[in-house]
Amino acid sequence: MEDSRIIRLLERVEMFLYHRVSRIVSVTESFKKILVKRGIDARKISVVTNGVDISRFHPMVKDPELMAQYGLEGKFVAGYVGTHGMAHGLETLLRAAKRLGETSGGDLFRFILLGDGARKGALKETAREMGLENVIFIDSVPKEQVPRYWSLLDASIIHLRKTELFTTVIPSKLFECMGMGIPVLHGVAGESAYIVEREGVGLVFEPENDVELCQKLVRLKEDGQLYDRLRERCLIAARSYDRGELARKMLALVHPQMTQIKNLGVLEYC
Structure with a gap:
């Protein structure tokens, strides 16, 4: 503005x-x-940070129906779930998909982009022009269906454009990744990158750097010990960002006497 x-x-x-x-x-x-x-x-x-509803977002077996529908058997699936807007710079993911597709073994990778937004149409057109066959666009799905689609991912990509503005934000999908036990490839500089590294839940790459994104993605696929360690750390970290506990913390701050009420349905109250 x-x-x-x-x-x-x-x-x-x-x-x-x-x-x-x-x-x-x-x-x-x-x-x-x-x-x-x-x-x-x-x-x-x-x-009080954002968090995750661990009753909804938790480790799941890959949904067999969706796996078959999108031909993902035997593929290492990286995905972006969320708004396809101007701020998100998802062209970086398309360039990474192009780069990987041209390498030996690149066909073992698939990229899923789930969601909608101002750039969705342009992204689909760009992918068509680039001849990308390893990118799958999925329109927004009902809220209750989102965990099924998260289950397809071996790695979650979080990305925002390279600008000072975004160093102060924490994308809320980071916490959903933790809850699902999905290692993160994090392309957002600043405080959220610090959380990823501090909690040990993923690998950080420079925003808009498709080369580094490819390198980190290949590393996740090939280093099984690293992958298992990141997955375990996701589930441990999720406990610290349980939305129910964060809601109780919020209530204690803004309405201290509410903490004296026993068995309060905190999420419903909030």
Whole structure:
């Protein structure tokens, strides 16, 4: 957005509210640091990240019906699940698919792109022009069906364009990968990359670098010990991002007396 009188007015309202409230909850440490730099008292800012509903997103056997439908038997499947927008730079995945398809053994890999968005049509047209036969586009599916499609993946690709703006965000699909026990190939710089490395749940590659993405993907396929270790770490890390526990933490911050109520259905309440 370009600077304007309306935006400046809204920013004044924003800062007024920040100073008046007794508690601010941020979803990333980066956002907290930004607020502190803008003059907000760090003592009243807490961080509660996004998380995963581990009752829905948990390890699953690859769905046999979908495996047959998309011809994935014997393939190492890497996938992107989410919005196909301008911010996501999914052309990087197409270039990686092209590069892998031209190498010896490249036919053993498949790329799935599931979701919709402003760039979906253009991406499909680009893939057609590139002659990509190892990329499968799948339209959005009902929410309750998403775990079935996650189950197809041997590796999950998370990617955003290479820009300073995205170093402060944490893509929520990272936590779903943890819950499903799917190692991550993470192409987002900043705080989320730090989480991937700290928790040991995947491999980080430079955003928009299709060469490095290919290298990390091949490494995941060929190094069974590494793959098993990352998968195990995903399941361990998921416990720290259980949405139920995070909801309780949130309640304790914004409404302390609620923590005294026994057997509260926290997710339903939130």
